[in-house]
Amino acid sequence: MPQMTVFDLPTPGLVLDRSKLSRNIRLMRDVAQRHGVALRPHMKTAKSIEVARLALDGQPGGVAVSTLKEAEYFARHGIRDIQYAVSIVPDKLERVAAIQRLGARVTLITDSAEVARAIGAKSAELDEVFHVQIEIDCGEGRSGLFADNGALLEIARILDQAGQCAFAGVMTHAGHSYQCRSIAEIEAVAETERSAAVLAADRVRGIGIACPAVSVGSTPTALHARSLGGVTEARAGVYMLGDMFQAQIGSCRVDDLALSVITEVTSHRAQLGRLVVDAGALALSKDRSTANVANDVGFGLVADAEGRPMQPQLTVERVYQEHGQIPLPGARMFDRLPIGTRLRIYPNHVCMTAAMYDQYYLVDSANGDGREIIGTWSRVNGW
Amino acid sequence: MPQMTVFDLPTPGLVLDRSKLSRNIRLMRDVAQRHGVALRPHMKTAKSIEVARLALDGQPGGVAVSTLKEAEYFARHGIRDIQYAVSIVPDKLERVAAIQRLGARVTLITDSAEVARAIGAKSAELDEVFHVQIEIDCGEGRSGLFADNGALLEIARILDQAGQCAFAGVMTHAGHSYQCRSIAEIEAVAETERSAAVLAADRVRGIGIACPAVSVGSTPTALHARSLGGVTEARAGVYMLGDMFQAQIGSCRVDDLALSVITEVTSHRAQLGRLVVDAGALALSKDRSTANVANDVGFGLVADAEGRPMQPQLTVERVYQEHGQIPLPGARMFDRLPIGTRLRIYPNHVCMTAAMYDQYYLVDSANGDGREIIGTWSRVNGW
Numbered sequence: 217m218p219q220m221t222v223f224d225l226p227t228p229g230l231v232l233d234r235s236k237l238s239r240n241i242r243l244m245r246d247v248a249q250r251h252g253v254a255l256r257p258h259m260k261t262a263k264s265i266e267v268a269r270l271a272l273d274g275q276p277g278g279v280a281v282s283t284l285k286e287a288e289y290f291a292r293h294g295i296r297d298i299q300y301a302v303s304i305v306p307d308k309l310e311r312v313a314a315i316q317r318l319g320a321r322v323t324l325i326t327d328s329a330e331v332a333r334a335i336g337a338k339s340a341e342l343d344e345v346f347h348v349q350i351e352i353d354c355g356e357g358r359s360g361l362f363a364d365n366g367a368l369l370e371i372a373r374i375l376d377q378a379g380q381c382a383f384a385g386v387m388t389h390a391g392h393s394y395q396c397r398s399i400a401e402i403e404a405v406a407e408t409e410r411s412a413a414v415l416a417a418d419r420v421r422g423i424g425i426a427c428p429a430v431s432v433g434s435t436p437t438a439l440h441a442r443s444l445g446g447v448t449e450a451r452a453g454v455y456m457l458g459d460m461f462q463a464q465i466g467s468c469r470v471d472d473l474a475l476s477v478i479t480e481v482t483s484h485r486a487q488l489g490r491l492v493v494d495a496g497a498l499a500l501s502k503d504r505s506t507a508n509v510a511n512d513v514g515f516g517l518v519a520d521a522e523g524r525p526m527q528p529q530l531t532v533e534r535v536y537q538e539h540g541q542i543p544l545p546g547a548r549m550f551d552r553l554p555i556g557t558r559l560r561i562y563p564n565h566v567c568m569t570a571a572m573y574d575q576y577y578l579v580d581s582a583n584g585d586g587r588e589i590i591g592t593w594s595r596v597n598g599w
Numbered sequence: 600m601p602q603m604t605v606f607d608l609p610t611p612g613l614v615l616d617r618s619k620l621s622r623n624i625r626l627m628r629d630v631a632q633r634h635g636v637a638l639r640p641h642m643k644t645a646k647s648i649e650v651a652r653l654a655l656d657g658q659p660g661g662v663a664v665s666t667l668k669e670a671e672y673f674a675r676h677g678i679r680d681i682q683y684a685v686s687i688v689p690d691k692l693e694r695v696a697a698i699q700r701l702g703a704r705v706t707l708i709t710d711s712a713e714v715a716r717a718i719g720a721k722s723a724e725l726d727e728v729f730h731v732q733i734e735i736d737c738g739e740g741r742s743g744l745f746a747d748n749g750a751l752l753e754i755a756r757i758l759d760q761a762g763q764c765a766f767a768g769v770m771t772h773a774g775h776s777y778q779c780r781s782i783a784e785i786e787a788v789a790e791t792e793r794s795a796a797v798l799a800a801d802r803v804r805g806i807g808i809a810c811p812a813v814s815v816g817s818t819p820t821a822l823h824a825r826s827l828g829g830v831t832e833a834r835a836g837v838y839m840l841g842d843m844f845q846a847q848i849g850s851c852r853v854d855d856l857a858l859s860v861i862t863e864v865t866s867h868r869a870q871l872g873r874l875v876v877d878a879g880a881l882a883l884s885k886d887r888s889t890a891n892v893a894n895d896v897g898f899g900l901v902a903d904a905e906g907r908p909m910q911p912q913l914t915v916e917r918v919y920q921e922h923g924q925i926p927l928p929g930a931r932m933f934d935r936l937p938i939g940t941r942l943r944i945y946p947n948h949v950c951m952t953a954a955m956y957d958q959y960y961l962v963d964s965a966n967g968d969g970r971e972i973i974g975t976w977s978r979v980n981g982w
Binding site: 226227228229260282283284302303304305306307311327328330331353357358359360362391480481482483484485487488492494497498499501502503504536537538539541554555556567568571572573574597598599 | 609610611612643665666667685686687688689690694710711713714736740741742743745774863864865866867868870871875877880881882884885886887919920921922924937938939950951954955956957980981982
């Protein structure tokens, strides 16, 4: 039986370039080592044990996850140190305890004294140790406490005094680094992130409570921070795969993008000057983050089947549930791209796009020809 | 063991109200009967055999699907008449043949003479009958041929003359009905849709080729068409579940929405006047279709755990991957909605939102209390 290539895959499908993934992973590892902090790969993007193993190689830390389903999956696959980096609510604690019984420590986060008390009560009820960090808002305005909030010390005290609970430190996420449009801006946000986390840790230590973890991170700030003084670990996830948005805010180059969607030309709308492909709103997601950066690529940048961006630049301008439309700059392009042509699309926001697929098809553009499918890797979606 | 309710579900999750679903299904069935056309439920929205069985009850037609994975799933569950309503490409024909060997007829669509020839060749090679319709563009500009395009007759001839192929008629989809903002506008688009399909069918019949199916549809046009003269079947899908966008363009009322996402308050950002819930961009999708209608509900309308919209109106204004933010009109609202409170969110575009989940949790607000989980139904996602 002949070897499978990208030309044989069902479309749409996820294609992951292992050599680019490995290069991205090495780069972030080097950055963390240079700062002397642990790297905690955030698996909310790749959601894959095979990717986690690559990302963890040689690292002292564990992983971060965004859903309890990810936590279960990684625990079942032998990961022992998992930070569930979304505010815990009391009625999820029994599920957390069940995951811990698989052999993993699941570190929780909260920004609420009321939740901290409930964790303490549940911990006693279940005779289960919960490790809890306090989430700090360093300026994104998502969840967390501002570092100077009085509730910070109240929560630290509650957790420190609850018998079976362990106060496990502070964490923050500079998601507002996505609004930066220059490296200098990212450096400034990274310093805000670092200083907010360190201030919060210092305040807790000031009342005599040990603060083991000072955890920060987002892909842009982890890459571009000038100093991580006082920080113990950096979390990041998108850096492994990369996307068109990250490429435009300076987190990577287009040539570093490890993930693309393989699609096929299904229709020629010559009168409208457009190709139709079988990657639409579900296959690419409706994320439009590149609408806010210099080069708006619509719903994705079009490359050939080997992953090389088309010249002149082509983008997916419109999506319908299962159709994507690509305007062509001239009638001759239709001859170059007959129905059945396979293309690869680099998405705007890889976390959103990848979440629609159960697996990755692996290629290797450095050690292979970029066409041959050298394996499939799993993903865990949903909640 | 006590009966499970919406308060016990893992969050985020899909809650489907069976009585509203049944009411929506009856309404569309009555409309089709009044027009004397068959209703072909489009399963791209609900993607569920249990919903398909309800929607097909008493109907002569089969279903439409948007992916071959749906086609496989419905064929395995005994559906015998399946229209794959996305342009076929030649290299998917072997998969279609395999689905037909499960006992279903899979009707294909194309807008290309080249593809029609390739279907004929593959049909002979595999000794397999393929039923093929020609897709007409009635004004949406997505895929298809304009009804007056010369290629229409060329394709009909190719299909009619290819030994094992069967020309199965014409079909069109007035997706541009989603741009309408009044019933009068929808009626006008519905008439454009009907007349384009009938014109195409008449042209084919004019060269002596029988045109068995004249298939039209979208939820708004199927509901509001004044005449379906000359049409044999109407396809629609969103009507079963409904969403905030459909409610605003006149396809349903908010009280008809059968599908919502159950979520939980995870954080109070009192200083920012916002609640955080555990339904974010993945749980709700990034669809922003209500940005273009009168009442912009952000990423969804907030209801209580029983599905009653909150008063005053609350909406999910911002989403992050696993966080949604709901601005509150006053500080007192935080007391009404403590951390752990369960809410239900009616999404903008139900096709996009539901696609993130593997199953539905069923409630019944007419024959039950709207809280008790009376069952779970399956979904088929991916490709």
